[in-house]
Amino acid sequence: MLRLCWAGTERVSFGFPPRVGIAERWTLFVGAALSVCLGVALVQSSLLLLITAATMDPPPGLSPMAQMRFDDGRSAAVSMLGVVMGGAAFLAIFIISSTFAFTVEQRRRDLALLRLAGGSRGQLRRLLLGEAVLLGGLGAGLGIPAGLGVMAVHAWLMRRMGFVPDGFHGEWRSWIIGASLGTGLMLAVAGALAAAHRAARVRPLDALRDSGEAARVMTAARWVFGLLFLGGALALMIVAPHGGPDGGQAMAMNVPLCAAVAAAAFGPLLVPAVARLIPAGAGGPLGSLARANLRDGRRRSASVAAPVTVLVALVAGQAGASASFTTSGVEQLRRATAADLVVESSGPAGERIAAVPGVAAASTEIELPARATTGDADERETDTITVLVVDFPAYAEIHPGSAALRGLDPRTAATGPGGDLAAGTARVELPGLDLGDLPVAAGVPAAASGGADLLLAAGLVPPAQLAAASSATFVRVQPGARPDLTAFGTVSTVDEWLATDAANRNATSNKIMVLVLGLGALYALVGVVNSVVIGAAARRREFAEARVTGLSRGQVIRSALAESSVVTVAGILLGLVAAAGAFVAAMTSTAAITGTATLDPPWLLLLGLTGVTLLATGVTSVITSWSATRERPVALLGARE
Amino acid sequence: MTTTVDTTTAVSLRGVTRTYGRGSAAIRAVDDVDLDLPRGGWTAVMGPSGSGKSTLLHLAAGLERADAGRVVVAGTDITDAGDQQLTELRRTRIGFVFQSFNLIGSLTAEQNVALPLRLAGHAPRRAEVRSVLTAVGLADRVRHRPRELSGGQQQRVAIARAMVTRPEVLFADEPTGALDSTAARTVLDLLRAMADGGQSIVMVTHDPGAAARADAVVFLRDGRVVDRLAGADTHAVAERLAAWER
Numbered sequence: 102m103l104r105l106c107w108a109g110t111e112r113v114s115f116g117f118p119p120r121v122g123i124a125e126r127w128t129l130f131v132g133a134a135l136s137v138c139l140g141v142a143l144v145q146s147s148l149l150l151l152i153t154a155a156t157m158d159p160p161p162g163l164s165p166m167a168q169m170r171f172d173d174g175r176s177a178a179v180s181m182l183g184v185v186m187g188g189a190a191f192l193a194i195f196i197i198s199s200t201f202a203f204t205v206e207q208r209r210r211d212l213a214l215l216r217l218a219g220g221s222r223g224q225l226r227r228l229l230l231g232e233a234v235l236l237g238g239l240g241a242g243l244g245i246p247a248g249l250g251v252m253a254v255h256a257w258l259m260r261r262m263g264f265v266p267d268g269f270h271g272e273w274r275s276w277i278i279g280a281s282l283g284t285g286l287m288l289a290v291a292g293a294l295a296a297a298h299r300a301a302r303v304r305p306l307d308a309l310r311d312s313g314e315a316a317r318v319m320t321a322a323r324w325v326f327g328l329l330f331l332g333g334a335l336a337l338m339i340v341a342p343h344g345g346p347d348g349g350q351a352m353a354m355n356v357p358l359c360a361a362v363a364a365a366a367f368g369p370l371l372v373p374a375v376a377r378l379i380p381a382g383a384g385g386p387l388g389s390l391a392r393a394n395l396r397d398g399r400r401r402s403a404s405v406a407a408p409v410t411v412l413v414a415l416v417a418g419q420a421g422a423s424a425s426f427t428t429s430g431v432e433q434l435r436r437a438t439a440a441d442l443v444v445e446s447s448g449p450a451g452e453r454i455a456a457v458p459g460v461a462a463a464s465t466e467i468e469l470p471a472r473a474t475t476g477d478a479d480e481r482e483t484d485t486i487t488v489l490v491v492d493f494p495a496y497a498e499i500h501p502g503s504a505a506l507r508g509l510d511p512r513t514a515a516t517g518p519g520g521d522l523a524a525g526t527a528r529v530e531l532p533g534l535d536l537g538d539l540p541v542a543a544g545v546p547a548a549a550s551g552g553a554d555l556l557l558a559a560g561l562v563p564p565a566q567l568a569a570a571s572s573a574t575f576v577r578v579q580p581g582a583r584p585d586l587t588a589f590g591t592v593s594t595v596d597e598w599l600a601t602d603a604a605n606r607n608a609t610s611n612k613i614m615v616l617v618l619g620l621g622a623l624y625a626l627v628g629v630v631n632s633v634v635i636g637a638a639a640r641r642r643e644f645a646e647a648r649v650t651g652l653s654r655g656q657v658i659r660s661a662l663a664e665s666s667v668v669t670v671a672g673i674l675l676g677l678v679a680a681a682g683a684f685v686a687a688m689t690s691t692a693a694i695t696g697t698a699t700l701d702p703p704w705l706l707l708l709g710l711t712g713v714t715l716l717a718t719g720v721t722s723v724i725t726s727w728s729a730t731r732e733r734p735v736a737l738l739g740a741r742e
Numbered sequence: 743m744t745t746t747v748d749t750t751t752a753v754s755l756r757g758v759t760r761t762y763g764r765g766s767a768a769i770r771a772v773d774d775v776d777l778d779l780p781r782g783g784w785t786a787v788m789g790p791s792g793s794g795k796s797t798l799l800h801l802a803a804g805l806e807r808a809d810a811g812r813v814v815v816a817g818t819d820i821t822d823a824g825d826q827q828l829t830e831l832r833r834t835r836i837g838f839v840f841q842s843f844n845l846i847g848s849l850t851a852e853q854n855v856a857l858p859l860r861l862a863g864h865a866p867r868r869a870e871v872r873s874v875l876t877a878v879g880l881a882d883r884v885r886h887r888p889r890e891l892s893g894g895q896q897q898r899v900a901i902a903r904a905m906v907t908r909p910e911v912l913f914a915d916e917p918t919g920a921l922d923s924t925a926a927r928t929v930l931d932l933l934r935a936m937a938d939g940g941q942s943i944v945m946v947t948h949d950p951g952a953a954a955r956a957d958a959v960v961f962l963r964d965g966r967v968v969d970r971l972a973g974a975d976t977h978a979v980a981e982r983l984a985a986w987e988r
Contacts, residue, residue, distance in 0.1 A: 126848075214846050217805075218903065219833030219858045222825055306805045309844070 126211075128638040128725075129204040130236060132631040133289070136200040137240025138247055139624050140193030141285045145248035145277055146255050146620075147186040153272045154178045154265065165532035169470035171266075172485040178264050181613060185255075188415070188621045191358055193284070195411055196628040198292030199365070201236075203404040203632060205229055205296035207639045212300050213308030222301040229300065233293035234286060241285025245278060251620060258619070262612040295322055318369040318399055327366030334359035334682050341686040342693035346520055346549045349690030350426045356686045357418025360679030361411045368403030368410075368675075375671040376402070387656055390647070391663035398636075405636045405665065406672030408628035409714055413676025416622050416710055418683035420614050420703045425684070427610045429691035429699035430550030431603040436695075437500050437518075437548065440464075440575035443598040446590025448568040449559055451495055454589055459582025464495040465574040467567055468553060474528040488529070489517055489553035490562055490570075499575045503545045511558035515544025519554035529555065536561060549694045550606075573598075629714060630721045633665055637725035644726065645734035658726045665722035669715055677707075751814070752911045752942035753779040753802045758811035760797055760965075771797040773965035774811070779944055781910075784937035786953035787946045788979070789962035790987045795946045796915055798962065802944060803836055803913040804828045816910035816942075833862045837904025841916035843896040845888040851875060851899045852884040858907050866906070874902045878932055894925025901932060905941075912936070914945040918952050930955045950980035961986050 157178075159171040205212075212225055220228075252271040259265045299320065300308075307316070334356050341352035364371060373396050395402050440462075444454060451465030467490040474483040493506040493515070506515055514529065516522055524543045529536040536557075544556050559567065575595070578584055586592050593601075644657050652660070684700055692698035760772040771794040779785045779802075787795045800806040801813060804820045812821045816835045820828065832838070845854050852871050859866040875884055878898040888896050897917060904912055914933070918926035926949075934955055937943050945956060953959045954976040961969035963986050971982060 211846060214844050215857075215861070216829075217832065217838060217844065218846075219829060219861045219907070221829040221833075221861075224861060304805075306800060 126204075126208060126638055128634050129207060130232075132635045133200050133204050134236045134240040134243070136197050136628060136631055137237050137285045137289055138244040139627055140189075140197050140288065141241045141244030141281045142248035142251045143189040143620060143624055144186070144193050144284055145245065145281045146252035146271065147182060147189045148280070149248075149252055149271045149274060149277060150255055150259070151179065151182040151186050152274065153269070154182055157265075157269070160266070166470065169472065169485060169532050172472075173470050173487070174264070174266075176485055178259070181264065181616065185617050185621075188617055189624075192411070192415075192621050192624055192628075194288060194291075195362065195365075196408060196625065196631075197237075197285075197288040199404065199407055200628065200631060200635070201233055201289055201292030202296040203635050205293060205300050206400060206404065207635060209300060209303075209308050213303075213305045216305035216308070225301040226297045229293050229297035230290060233289040233297075237286040237289025238282065240289065241282045244285060245281045248277075248281065249273075255616075255620065258616055262616065264612070264616070319367075323366045323369070327363050329363075330359045330366065331363035334363060334679075338682055338686045338689070342689040344690065346426070346430075346547050346551065346694050349686075349694065350422065353422040353426075353683050353686035353690055354419045356422075356683040357414040357679045360418075360682040361414035361676065364410050364414070364675040364679050365403075365407035368407055369399045371675055372403045372406045372668060372671045373399045375674050376667045379667050379670050379674075387652075387660045388663060390652075391660045391667060394643075394660070395664050395667060401636045402664075402668045402671075405629075405632045405668050405718075406675065408625055408632050409669055409672025409718070410676040410679065412622060412625035412629060412714065413673050413707075413710060414679035414683075415625065416618050417677065417703060417707050418680035419618060420706055421680060421701065422683040422687040423610055423614055424607075424701040424703055425687035425691060425699050426549055427606050428701040429687075429695050429697070430548065431599070431606060432697060432699060433548050433695040434550040434552075434602070435599050437502055437550075438575060438595060438599070439501050440499050440577045440595045442576040442578065442586065442592055443595055444574040444576060444586050444590045444592050445571065446574070447571050449490075449492075449564075450572060450574050450589050451492055454574055454576060454586060455495070457584045457586065459579050459584035460576055460586075461579045462495065462498040462577045463574050464491060464499040465559075465572050466491050466496070467559075467570045467572045469531055469562075469570060471532075471555070472530040473522055473555065474530075475522065475525065484521065486521055486554040487517075487519060487552070488514075488531070488555045488557050490557050490559050490567060492559055493556070496556065499577060500545070505542070506544050506556070509542055509544070509558075511560050512539075513558075514539045514541045514561075515556040516541060516547075517553035517556045518545045518548035518550065519552050520547025521554040527555070529557070531562065531566070534563070534566065547694070549691055626713070626717055629669075630717055633718050633721040634725050636665075637661070637722065637729055640726075641729045641732070644730050645732070648730065648734040654727075654730050657730055658723055661726035662719055662722050665718050666715060669718040673711055673714060750781055751778045752781040752783070752816060753777070753944060754812075754814040755798075755802065756812045756814075758798075758801055758808045758813060760794075760801055760806060761809050770794075770965050772801060772808075775965070775967055777960065777967055779942070779960075780958075781942050782937075782940045783958065784933065784941075784943040784945065784956040786956035786959045787944065787962060788948065788950075788953050788959055788983055790983075791948070793962040794965040795962050797965075799913055799915050799944060799946045803838055803911075804831055805838070833858055834907055835910045837907065837909035837912045839897070839900050839904050839912065839914040839917045841919040843888070843893070843900045843920075845896055845899055845903070847888050850885050850887055851880060851891065851902075854888070854899055855902045855906050858903060862907070871906065874906045875899070877905075878902045879928070892925065893921050894928055897921060897925070897929050898932065901929070905936070911942045911944060914943065916947055917945060918947065918949060926952065950983055951976045953979045 154175060157175055159168055163171060215225060256269060256271050260267060260269055337352045337356045337359060341349045344352050376395050449465045451463045454460060455463040469488050469490060471486050471488045472483055473486045474481055476482045493509050497503045497506040509515055516524055522541060524541050526538050527541050528538045647657050688698040688700050755775050755777040758772055758775045762769050762771055787798060789795045801808050802815060808821060812819060820831060855874055856866045856871045872884060875881060878901055880895060880898055883891060883895060918929055921929060930952055933943055947953050954974060959971040959974060959979055960967055961982065968986060969982060971979060
């Protein structure tokens with residue numbers, strides 16, 4: 102079929118690219134190439150940043166302490182970029198494949214005409230896949246330089262938020278050209294493949310009349326994908342409470358992805374059903390026309406709603422789950438701290454503070470970076486961890502729920518609330534000091550708030566090393582006593598200290614969400630706009646018919662706006678259902694970890710997201726329908742094609 | 743696919759039945775039809791609305807599959823033909839003209855006409871395509887796109903596209919249904935000239951004037967062939983149609 106491109110001087114020229122149905126549908130192709138371009142840019146940027154962060158060397162001349170802190174920061178940056186990369190890949194796969202499927206779907210009539218003129222199924226498939234290769238290659242070719250721009254923005258954000266050192270820049274790797282081109286081509290072809298197969302299989306007369314197989318709304322693939330991902334979402338929701346703080350959060354945050362794919366697959370059934378519940382903005386004949394169009398074009402409605410659903414599910418679900426876990430951690434920390442004051446100073450001041458009249462108990466806690474090596478001889482694994490140097494009985498006195506520490510041998514280490522180490526044996530290295538293999542006893546259960554992975558008794562660490570480190574001493578005072586502790590350091594009430602800690606945690610969590618979701622959400626929003634444009638591209642004739650029926654141009658535009666708004670709201674509602682899956686998983690997980698189900702829905706974000714999405718689809722719909730109604734309707738209808 | 747040796751029939755239907763829907767909602771659009779349409783002749787198919795004329799045409803052209811019976815077109819039994827065989831048939835041995843033209847809007851008249859040859863893997867010579875367009879009276883419209891052409895001109899492009907492969911049978915589904923009387927007359931004159939030149943044509947129409955231009959008229963009612971007329975004028979065809987519509 103691509104032979105159609107070939108043009109001899111004395112032959113009938115078809116131009117390049119193959120113009121069968123292309124010239125009229127340029128918006129479809131721009132949209133498809135754009136989706137590849139941005140998807141490739143996003144994936145390439147996160148991949149390069151991930152590799153750069155993973156291979157980042159510490160600046161020379163760092164002290165052992167600074168070196169360990171650098172390692173800790175690097176592994177945090179790598180795991181965060183891993184999540185960014187996963188999100189980017191998910192969005193790229195979803196948006197590119199659904200956009201390509203939509204462009205094929207929108208040209209059903211053209212394809213039927215080709216079949217009637219003698220085109221075989223194979224030719225149609227080759228035409229569509231050839232197009233996908235062309236557009237995928239073009240999009241990826243543009244996506245590679247665009248990815249460098251995205252990477253600069255991403256790296257700037259990470260520097261600004263303090264996740265990476267100031268000099269951090271994504272590094273170019275020349276093999277990325279092949280990887281990005283391959284990604285773009287593969288996703289474009291994969292997206293077009295199923296749609297091309299279906300378009301080629303449908304009988305031409307059916308495609309022309311939109312009857313029979315061509316009119317089928319739910320294909321087998323949609324059922325399979327929908328049920329598969331619905332099952333995945335449910336499984337994650339069921340297992341999340343058993344996953345501990347880290348596992349539970351990771352699973353909860355993946356629920357909206359699975360649920361959104363399921364919702365998008367069932368879109369042709371769900372979108373019109375949900376839309377029926379929404380009173381159309383424009384009442385009277387315009388409203389009913391919009392509703393009728395939406396029902397009649399349910400595949401188009403579903404394709405337009407799908408990226409909206411994914412956008413809302415992703416942003417609301419992940420931000421909500423993340424905020425819920427953070428809030429739950431803050432609450433748990435509050436419950437696990439039975440103290441009145443906090444003294445911030447350096448070195449172990451606990452014993453001296455405990456001696457002050459009016460002080461009932463004091464626990465000094467000094468945080469240090471460390472390396473822990475665990476596992477058998479065959480599978481030794483070294484991780485950068487955080488240790489908390491404490492006095493076991495004092496810690497148990499101040500932190501309810503850690504009674505296991507009371508009788509512990511001070512030469513033993515104990516598991517901390519961070520939860521990254523299990524009881525057993527671990528070789529622990531502090532900056533500049535190898536403690537050798539230590540028995541690790543079960544100490545404090547893993548907490549939603551996270552924290553140190555290992556608790557060490559103060560006696561294990563040389564006093565000189567501790568004296569220089571900053572410390573926090575939690576103090577419980579006797580009833581009615583008001584001891585003056587200002588001589589020991591900065592004194593604040595526990596409530597003030599917890600409020601500051603919560604603010605810091607929330608700020609960090611928000612920064613991570615901005616990094617993980619920010620550019621992805623923008624990409625999804627472009628996907629939303631794209632689908633509205635593609636959806637309107639094939640409707641010029643339909644609009645002309647409405648106008649000769651007696652609608653003014655303004656009424657046609659208003660009716661299209663009402664339709665796209667209802668579809669958007671339906672998409673948002675489905676996205677919220679998917680996000681609610683993450684909320685349920687967050688609640689059951691926080692309940693399992695802390696005993697209290699916590700939900701912190703991002704209301705403001707949701708409101709903003711709804712506004713931005715409605716505005717984007719509304720403006721796009723007005724522009725596209727305005728542009729599609731520029732021609733006199735009679736001119737369009739007079740010429741049947 | 744079996745090839746028959748019958749050289750006098752363009753299309754032969756034997757016991758052909760096509761049912762739409764199931765159970766109580768089932769409608770027999772074509773009901774046990776036996777019909778032979780002569781090679782080199784122009785046959786019009788008429789009947790009241792819903793009598794199954796379009797379905798009969800689609801069955802004969804291999805665009806729909808019969809539930810029962812056999813369909814032989816241009817000497818080829820297409821009853822059990824696979825998609826590839828039907829595609830080959832469409833490409834080389836039959837042409838199809840619709841009421842709604844069905845041209846590809848982004849291609850010029852010339853490109854639309856060349857399309858079937860291109861799809862068949864040939865690189866059509868410009869002169870070849872232009873001569874077909876000249877034959878339908880559109881020598882000066884080769885570079886126009888469908889929307890720049892009148893309805894009658896578009897239908898003539900569609901006929902040129904159907905004829906460029908020199909098909910053995912040309913199927914036309916209400917080819918003048920969307921045209922005014924002048925444009926319709928031009929199209930019918932063209933079909934008449936083609937039939938006189940030996941082209942087999944099967945045309946569905948509801949217009950007695952159009953049917954009267956054919957060599958023979960077959961009347962359908964409730965999916966069955968109920969009558970035939972040969973060499974009748976418009977008045978005779980209209981009267982017979984009215985009789986069957988009662």
